[in-house]
Amino acid sequence: MSLTQTFKHVSYLWDEATAASMAGDEVALLIYRSNLLGADLRLTNYGGGNTSCKAFAKDPLTGESTEVMWVKGSGGDLGTLKRSGLAALYVDRLRSLKNVYRGVEHEDEMVELFNHCIYDLSSKAPSIDTPLHGFLPFKHIDHLHPDAAIAIAAAKDGKKITQELFSGTIGWVEWQRPGFDLGLKLKQCLDENPGIRGIMLGSHGLFTWGDTAYESYMNTLEVIERCAEYLEANIGKKAPVFGGAKIQSLPKEARLAQAAALAPVLRGYCSSQTKMVGHFTDDDRVLEFINAKDLDRLAPLGTSCPDHFLRTKISPLVLNLEAGEDLGNVAAIKEKIAPLFDAYRNMYTDYYNACKHPNSPAVRDANPVVILYPGVGMFTFAKDKQTARVAAEFYINAINVMKGAEAISSYTSLPRQEAFNIEYWLLEEAKLQRMPKPKALSGRIALVTGSAGGIGKAIAKKFAEEGAVVVINDNDAQRLESAKADFDKAFGKDVYAAAVLDVTSAQTIKKAFDVAALSFGGVDIVVNCAGLSISKPIEEHTEQDWDILYDVLVKGQFLVTQGGVEVMRKQGTGGDVLNIVSKNALVSGPNNAGYGSAKAAQLHLSRLNAAELGKDHIRVNTVNPDAVISDSKIWAGAWAEGRAKAYGVKVEELPAFYAKRTLLNEIILPEDIANACFVFVGGMLNKATGNVLNIDGGVAMAFVR
Structure with a gap:
C-alpha cells in the first residue's frame, strides 16, 4: 500500500524526488515541509502555526561551526513560506536568555532580546513562538493548529483523552499564552516524559517533531490522523451533532437571495466606525452548526485557539431573523437588527472594561466580525476581503473544534480574561501599529x-x-x-x-x-x-x-x-x-x-x-x-x-x-x-x-x- 493511501483525514504530499533534490539543505527541506503542511487546511489555518529546523552553519564572525535555528518569522504563512520569511537565530544565545528571564510578569521584554540572537541579519522578525521551538532539542519541529487536535485540546477531559489515546506518548501542557515561559514549560514536559513524540497544548494546538524533515512531517500527519480517527469514531455516537437540527436550511438559491438582500444592511451596521468589506458562506459545516439546537449555548462561548478568536472576535452575533423572512421592508428589518448590534457592542465594551489592564490599548471597534443567520449562512466583515474570508475560514475551524469536543466530552472556550490578554496583548498591538497605512480606497x-x-x-x-x-x-x-x-x-x-x-x-x-x-x-x-x-x-x-x-x-x-x-x-x-x-x-x-x-x-x-x-x-x-x-x-x-x-x-x-x-x-x-x-x-x-x-x-x- 502506498503512503498516499495510508491517510484518510490528512493529505500525504511528500515527493521523494523533490525532497532528494534538496538533500543536505535542511532549510530548503524546512520550507518544503512547511509548504506541504500549509497546503492542507485540515492541518493548520492561513497564517497559523510555525515550523523550525536546527542545523550547523558557519559563524560569520568566528568562522566556527555553530548551531542555528531557522523558524517561521512573525506574520508569515506556512503554505506560502519562503526563505525570506524565516528568522535565523543562534541556538546557544537563544537558550542563554534563561539567565536574564525575570518571570511571566516580564514576558514581553524577552521579545526584544531575541534580536540579540539573530544569526542572519536579513532575517524576518522572530515571532513570539520562537522559544517554543528553541528549548526543544529536536532538529525539526512542527507547531500546528489542526481542528482534530484542538477539538481534543479544547475538550473538558482533553488531558485524560490525550493520555489514553496515545498511551502516554503525547505530553500535555495546560493553556498558557505563547511566550518565553511556555517554551520553558514545553522543555519541562519533555524532561518529565522522555521519549514522547509530541505535546498537546491545552485549548491551543499541537507540537510534533523528528530528527529529519521527513520524520517530523510523518510524525505530524500520524498524530493528527489518529486524532481525526478518534473524533470520527465518536461524532454522533453519544448524541446527535450539536443536539440535532432545530431548523432546516433554505434551498441554495433562496439562501443566496436572502444573503444578497441582507448583506448591505449588515455591512452598514458593521461599518459604523470603519468601512468594512464582507464575505458570505453557506458551507455545509456552517449550516449544520447554525441550524442546530445547541447554537444558542455554544455560540456565546466563543473560540478556544488564540489564532481563531484573534480573527473572529470573542464571539459571533446570531441574528433573530427567520430563514425565509421577507427582507423587502428594509426599515422593518433594521428595526429588528439594530437592537442586536447595540447589545453586541455593549457586550464587547463590557468585556473590554472588565478585563482591561492599566496599560491596555484603547478599546477597538466593538462591531461583530462573524454574523450567523440560521437557515441561511455566515457573514464575516473585516478591513478587506482577504481578512474577511480568512475570518470565515477560522470560524469554520472553530465549528469543527466545537463539533469534535462535544462528541468526545464537552467544549470549553478560553476564559474571557485569557482571551482578552491575547486580543489586547501589547505585542499584538505593536504589530497592528506597524502595519502599513490603509490606502485611500481601502474598505470601499x-x-x-x-x-x-x-x-x-x-x-x-x-x-x-x-x-x-x-x-x-x-x-x-x-x-x-x-x-x-x-x-x-x-x-x-x-x-x-x-x-x-x-x-x-x-x-x-x-x-x-x-x-x-x-x-x-x-x-x-x-x-x-x-x-x-x-x-x-x-x-x-x-x-x-x-x-x-x-x-x-x-x-x-x-x-x-x-x-x-x-x-x-x-x-x-x-x-x-x-x-x-x-x-x-x-x-x-x-x-x-x-x-x-x-x-x-x-x-x-x-x-x-x-x-x-x-x-x-x-x-x-x-x-x-x-x-x-x-x-x-x-x-x-x-x-x-x-x-x-x-x-x-x-x-x-x-x-x-x-x-x-x-x-x-x-x-x-x-x-x-x-x-x-x-x-x-x-x-x-x-x-x-x-x-x-x-x-x-x-x-x-x-x-x-
Missing part, C-alpha cells in the same frame, strides 16, 4: 460598468490599486473572461468579482449587484461607463440607432444608478455615483445627433440625481472625456470611420487630429479618465456633488462655465 466596493476593457477597465484597475475591491463586468462574456485573467494576475481573487451585465437589462443589473453583495457586502462606488457610439448624418440615422443609443447610455445609466442607490440606502453610509459622459454632451459636432443628444441627457440626468440623492449623502459627479481611443471597443468599428469621415481625415490620423485641436495638444488615455474618477472618490472631494470634470486636453467649446 466599486462596480464599474463596461470594465472588461477601455476606460472602464482602467478605472477598475485604478480603484483596485488604491485599495478598493471591484466588480468587473461586461455584456461580452468572452471579453470578461480575458479581463478576469488580467485582474487575477495583477491583484488576486480577493480583489475582484465578475458578472455579465447588460445595462439595458434590469435582471442582469440586479444579478451584478447581488454579486457585489455576496462577494463583498454591498457597494460604495458605482461608475456608469458602459457605452457605444454611432456617428451618422441625420438622413442615415435609423430609429434602431436612436433606440440603442438611448437604451445603453441614458436608460442604462438610470437603471444601474437606481440599483446602486438601493444598495447604498440599505447600508446607510452614503456613496458615490460617477458618470462617464463626454465632451459631446456640451459641444455640437457634425453627424452626431443621436450620440450627442444622449450624452447631453446623461449629463443632465447626473445633475438631477445629484439633486435628489444629496439627502442620502450619495454624491453624483460627471467626468467628460474626449477621444479616448486606446483599448476602446467603440473605436474598433464604424464610429472611428464615421468620425474620420465627418472631419475629412483618415482613421489612422484621428489620434493626432484630436490632440491638435486641444489646448494642451495631448492624446487622452484611459488612465487619464481613471485618475479623474479617483480624484472624486479618493477622499479629497467628499463634499462635492453635481460637478463636471472635463478630461479632454482642453476643448474650449466644452467649458462648462
